[in-house]
Amino acid sequence: MIHRHQLASLPLLALLVSVAPSTRAHQATGFKLTEPTSSSITVWTRITRDADRISDDGPLPITQLFDRTSGKETLLKDNAAYPQARPVITYPPGANLGSIRGAALGAPGQTRVRHRPVGAPSSLWIESPWRDVDPARDFTATFALSALAPATRYEVAVDDRPRAGAPVASTTTGGFVTAPAPSADAAASFTVMSCQQYEDRDRPDGFAIYPAMLALRPDFMVNTGDAVYYDHGPVHALNVDLARYHWARMYGFPTLRDFHRQVASFFMKDDHDTLTNDSHPEDRTGDFTFADGLRVFREQTAPSEPPYRTQRWGRHLQVWFLEGRDFRSTTAQDRTQTPTILGPEQIAWLDRTLAASDATFRVIITPTPIVGPDRPQKDDNYSNQGYSVEGTRIRALLARTPNLAVITGDRHWQYVSRDKTTGIEEWSVGAATDAHAGGWNEETPRPEHRFLRIKHGGFLSGAVAPATAAATASLTLRLHDTAGKIVFESTRSAATH
Ligand SMILES: [Fe+2]
CATH class of the missing domain: 3.60.21.70 (Alkaline phosphatase D (PhoD))
Structure with missing residues (x-):
């Protein structure tokens, strides 16, 4: 039950949330380890607005393609490319790209990657510099780890923070093995x-x-x-x-x-x-x-x-x-x-x-x-x-x-x-x-x-x-x-x- 004084404070709270700089930087889409060799690997990272994707109960937009080559526009069927088609995307009332079923919208912030051979002492973590994720690339960043040893299992940790100087807001850990020589x-x-x-x-x-x-x-x-x-x-x-x-x-x-x-x-x-x-x-x-x-x-x-x-x-x-x-x-x-x-x-x-x-x-x-x-x-x-x-x-x-x-x-x-x-x-x-x-x-x-x-x-x-x-x-x-x-x-x- 919500009391009247709590109701009165809700708009103020909403205002505070919207103007305060975000303290969050999540990894709802995790990270990917790609292109392993005997001495290198790429770590793909992405910062998201929320900790998890929107659930499968979320609303869905309607996407349609209309043929504009003939006089009157006709709705086209799925599953083909239509160079001349006019796209129409309709969101349900109140819904947007970030709130639809399964969405995990990107967000600005900084990310870094740490790695070390499994079992190595903590002093052997190799830490990348912090980097801004790229808003033009869906708030992703890629890190090229090099000078790795062959046939070696590594631990990896990806840290995110909402901006330079902020404390680490999320960490995801994992690992990989390099190729033998x-x-x-x-x-x-x-x-x-x-x-x-x-x-x-x-x-x-x-x-x-x-x-x-x-x-x-x-x-x-x-x-x-x-x-x-x-x-x-x-x-x-x-x-x-x-x-x-x-x-x-x-x-x-x-x-x-x-x-x-x-x-x-x-x-x-x-x-x-x-x-x-x-x-x-x-x-x-x-x-x-x-x-x-x-x-x-x-x-x-x-x-x-x-x-x-x-x-x-x-x-x-x-x-x-x-x-x-x-x-x-x-x-x-x-x-x-x-x-x-x-x-x-x-x-x-x-x-x-x-x-x-x-x-x-x-x-x-x-x-x-x-x-x-x-x-x-x-x-x-x-x-x-x-x-x-x-x-x-x-x-x-x-x-x-x-x-x-x-x-x-x-x-x-x-x-x-x-x-x-x-x-x-x-x-x-x-x-x-x-x-x-x-x-x-x-x-x-x-x-x-x-x-x-x-x-x-x-x-x-x-x-x-x-x-x-x-x-x-x-x-x-x-x-x-x-x-x-x-x-x-x-x-x-x-x-x-
Ligand atoms: Fe297929």
Whole structure:
């Protein structure tokens, strides 16, 4: 019950709150550890206004696109880019970008990162200077930690404060492991996931695959893309602010926050977390352009440049991360040249780095399939007709190298297939949840399938075991269900060559 004198003091209290400088600086979207090497890592931080994302009871805006090319405006359907469309975003009365379901608005302030090897004395904390988060980059900051020791587990702490000189207002702790040196006869473990749609989440606090992956204690994780779906669900990302909202509501989930503070990641992008389904560089949707999509992806996931890259993890493992969106030929170019996905520079780089690699096993991680099979109506990847010329070339290029496996995201079913011509093997990690699984309706495996699982989601894990007196080094790949149970596994030993 509120007494009359308390009621009278409420407006004054509200005034005090609004004029007093904030004493708060929160981390509702946690931090991310990206691009680990044997000597460096990037720490991505973001300051938020509130300690937690707005609950899923919060209101939702209505986002609409109207076609203005014809005389009378018509409402357009979801899931495509419309260069000419007029965006209309309607908030319920009293609601705004910071109060809608899942929102975690950024806020100004300063952030710093501390790190030390696990078990080292407190005097060995290495502390970065305080830095302002960047309001032009969604109140994020990135820190490049360098001069790290290989194969070493580090603790990390991110401190935030609302302004220079203020006491620390929030601290989040976590850790990571650096890569072993390229010559080290070391084990390695990793997980790969893809395609997490907000509306298809399987826990109130996010996604079951995150605690399941964390339980495996991987050295690193790879997200192959579709980390958010800008063009799905009731709220479409029709401008940069709503694109950032998609990232905040996803990475504010406790299961994701908890994973990313403890495992380093490599983020790759695909179509839905760049702009729209099967999007190309010339596309836009509402006020959100493809260039905006590239910028927001970099802002939220801190990948290294160029986006195609390779990382060694000890003597036995080298991983390649392919970029599937930035270098695609446009629809206009495709009328006069062979359609390309990777582009000539990336293909030359792939050829060169594969030939130069002396790792025991090579793992190619691709946002979209290289082998397939895929459905005939799709025209987005190397297993589709439209890209078949370059696809044949890429599969032949990969087949020149022994001890190689391809891991793909994007497709919402799990499979392991073998290309009939080259023998290249491809593992599809599948959708992040059972609700998001689908797309392939043939229950019976085709001859090229070693494994096929079409109605459930999950993730992939990989483990390299070094050679012993009795056996050569081996690479085991496993497909898991969303709870972590192994549904298929295969181990290959190093072929002698
Ligand atoms: Fe997807």
